[in-house]
Amino acid sequence: MEEKVIFVDPDKCTGCHSCEMACSIAHFGKNHPKYSRIRIREFRDVNTFIPVTCxxxxxxxxxxxxxxxxxxxxxxxxxxxxxxxxxxxxxxxxxxxxxxxxxxxxxxxxxxxxx
The missing domain is CATH 3.30.70.20 (Alpha-Beta Plaits)
Incomplete structure (x- = not known):
């Protein structure tokens, strides 16, 4: 099987949490970030959001x-x-x-x- 990867461009992340919602719905059928396998980390001092995934x-x-x-x-x-x-x-x-x-x-x- 072909290996897959997720490429995240942190410069484009706005911190909207849409990826967290999509993940939680896909895996649990629930629209809640605590069910997501992705987490958005916010760095307020530099106004940056980083999606963290495996x-x-x-x-x-x-x-x-x-x-x-x-x-x-x-x-x-x-x-x-x-x-x-x-x-x-x-x-x-x-x-x-x-x-x-x-x-x-x-x-x-x-x-x-x-x-």
Whole structure:
């Protein structure tokens, strides 16, 4: 399967949160940012918004640190969480240098952009 990536141009982000809404609807059928796998970070001092999503790191630290091997790379290139194996310890959350993983508000387990 061909690998996919999301390219984000932060210079074009207006902080409208449309990407968060689209993601939450696609995955949960709910229009609420807490269900999104994307987060908009706002830097008020420089009036900048940065959409944060999983960087699909080649050597993803979140995969290596998971005590249950619940994090893995899909053939598409997406780094995903196997919710059946995840115990919600947040070790992978803490290992991410980008702050990309989000917490599923329904089960407390980690979720990231699956492309």
């Amino acid at each position: 960087q699909q790191c080649e050597d993803a630290p979140c995969i290596d640190v998971c005590p249950r091997n619940a994090r893995r790379r899909e053939p598409s290139g997406a780094v995903v969480t196997d919710e059946d194996s995840c115990i919600g310890c947040l070790t992978c959350f803490q290992a991410c240098p980008y702050g990309a993983p989000q917490i599923n508000p329904e089960n407390g387990k980690v979720m990231t952009c699956d492309l």
